[in-house]
Amino acid sequence: MNSMQNIWSKRFLHYIGEVQKYMRFVFTGHIAIVLVFVVGAGGYQYSEWLKVAPNDFPAEWLVAVLVGVILAFSAPTTLIREPDQVYLLPLETKMPIYFKKALNWTFISQLLLSIATYIVAIPLLNTVTALPVSQIWIGLFVIILLKYLNVQMEFNYRYSNRGQLIWIDRIARMIMSILIIHSILTSGLVLGVILLVIVTTYHVFLIKRVADEPVPYEHFVKLEQNRMMRFYRFANYFTDVPHLRGSIRRRAWLDFVYAWIPFKKEKTQHYLVFRTFVRTDDYFYLWLRLTVISAVIVVFVDIPVVTWIVVGALSFATTLQLKYALLSSGEFRMDMLYPVPFKQRGYAVETLLRFFMVIQAIIVTICGMTQPLFLFIPLIILVVSELTLRLTKGASENAL
Structure with a gap:
C-alpha cells in the first residue's frame, strides 16, 4: 500500500513541478493585465445586461447546459507512463490504491470550473427566476455530486471498454446531468432525485464491470500522453518547449x-519563412488564436479603452512570440548550407509579420465596426506591432 502511495506522490510532485515550470511563462505581466481588463470588462457587461434581461429568459436551461457539458468532460488524470505496462504488472492488485489517488486529484482539479460557471450564473438566476436561496445552494451541492460521479463513471467506462466509443458515454452523461440540474432549478426535485438514482445505478454497473478487468495500461498511457501534449502545445505559445x-x-x-514572392536569390528566405509559417501548426495557430481572441473581445466588449488595451497587448504578444519563434536557430535548416546572407532571414520575418499583422488588423477592425471610435483599433494594432518589431531582438540576433 505504501509503495503505491509513494509512486503516486513522486509522480504528482514531478507533474506539479512540470506544470509550474511552464505556467510561469504563461501568466506574465502583459497577460495578467489583459486578463484583469477582460474579466473587469466582462463583469461590467454582464451586470449591465442583467439590468435589462427579460423575465422569460431561459436561465435554467442555459445554466444546466453549460454546467452539464463541463461535467461530462471528466477525463481522468492518471499520470500513467509507458514503462508501467511492464514494471507495474506485479503490483496490479494494488493499483486501485493508485487510481483512488488519481481520481481524487482529477475531481479536485476539475471541480473549480464547474463551480465557477455556476456561481457566475447565480446573479442571472436571481434576476430572472424566483428561486429561493436554499434551492440555489442545493443546485451547487448537486453539481459537486454530479462532478464526482462523472469522474468516477468516465474512469470506469474507460477502464472496462479501453476508451472505445467514449463519446457515447459522454453524451449520455451530459444529457442526464443537464436534466438533473434543470430539474433542481425548476423545483422538479422528485424528477431530479429519480434521474440521480438512474445515474448512480449506471455508476454501480460500471464498477462491477471493472472488477474483473485487467488494467488497460495502453489506453491510459495514450490518454496521458495526449493530455500532456496539449499542455505543452499551449505552453509553447508563450515559451519554447524543447521536447x-x-x-x-x-x-x-x-x-x-507566398506565390507572389519573386524567384530570386535575395528572396530565398522570404519564401522559406512564409512557407514555414503557413505550414507549421504551432506558428499558424498561434497567430490565428490570438487574432480570434482579439476579434471576439471587440465584438462583445464595447468599452473603447478596454478594447484598445486588449488588442494592443495581444498584438504585442503575437508579434513578439512569432518573431522569436521564426528567428530561432536552435535546429539545423537546409538554407544554412547555401550562401545566403544571414540577416536576410530577419528581413523576411519582419516582412511576414507586417503582412499578417495587417490581416489581423483588418479582421479585428471589421469585427469592431459597431464600436465607437473603432478606427483606432487598426492603428493601435499596427503601431504596437511595428514598435515590437523595432525594439526587440530576435533569437538569432542574440546568438551572434
Whole structure:
C-alpha cells in the first residue's frame, strides 16, 4: 500500500513541478493585465445586461447546459507512463490504491470550473427566476455530486471498454446531468432525485464491470500522453518547449500567400519563412488564436479603452512570440548550407509579420465596426506591432 502511495506522490510532485515550470511563462505581466481588463470588462457587461434581461429568459436551461457539458468532460488524470505496462504488472492488485489517488486529484482539479460557471450564473438566476436561496445552494451541492460521479463513471467506462466509443458515454452523461440540474432549478426535485438514482445505478454497473478487468495500461498511457501534449502545445505559445515537435500541414489553400514572392536569390528566405509559417501548426495557430481572441473581445466588449488595451497587448504578444519563434536557430535548416546572407532571414520575418499583422488588423477592425471610435483599433494594432518589431531582438540576433 505504501509503495503505491509513494509512486503516486513522486509522480504528482514531478507533474506539479512540470506544470509550474511552464505556467510561469504563461501568466506574465502583459497577460495578467489583459486578463484583469477582460474579466473587469466582462463583469461590467454582464451586470449591465442583467439590468435589462427579460423575465422569460431561459436561465435554467442555459445554466444546466453549460454546467452539464463541463461535467461530462471528466477525463481522468492518471499520470500513467509507458514503462508501467511492464514494471507495474506485479503490483496490479494494488493499483486501485493508485487510481483512488488519481481520481481524487482529477475531481479536485476539475471541480473549480464547474463551480465557477455556476456561481457566475447565480446573479442571472436571481434576476430572472424566483428561486429561493436554499434551492440555489442545493443546485451547487448537486453539481459537486454530479462532478464526482462523472469522474468516477468516465474512469470506469474507460477502464472496462479501453476508451472505445467514449463519446457515447459522454453524451449520455451530459444529457442526464443537464436534466438533473434543470430539474433542481425548476423545483422538479422528485424528477431530479429519480434521474440521480438512474445515474448512480449506471455508476454501480460500471464498477462491477471493472472488477474483473485487467488494467488497460495502453489506453491510459495514450490518454496521458495526449493530455500532456496539449499542455505543452499551449505552453509553447508563450515559451519554447524543447521536447515538443509541432505538426506540419500542407494548407494548399494558402499557397497564394507566398506565390507572389519573386524567384530570386535575395528572396530565398522570404519564401522559406512564409512557407514555414503557413505550414507549421504551432506558428499558424498561434497567430490565428490570438487574432480570434482579439476579434471576439471587440465584438462583445464595447468599452473603447478596454478594447484598445486588449488588442494592443495581444498584438504585442503575437508579434513578439512569432518573431522569436521564426528567428530561432536552435535546429539545423537546409538554407544554412547555401550562401545566403544571414540577416536576410530577419528581413523576411519582419516582412511576414507586417503582412499578417495587417490581416489581423483588418479582421479585428471589421469585427469592431459597431464600436465607437473603432478606427483606432487598426492603428493601435499596427503601431504596437511595428514598435515590437523595432525594439526587440530576435533569437538569432542574440546568438551572434
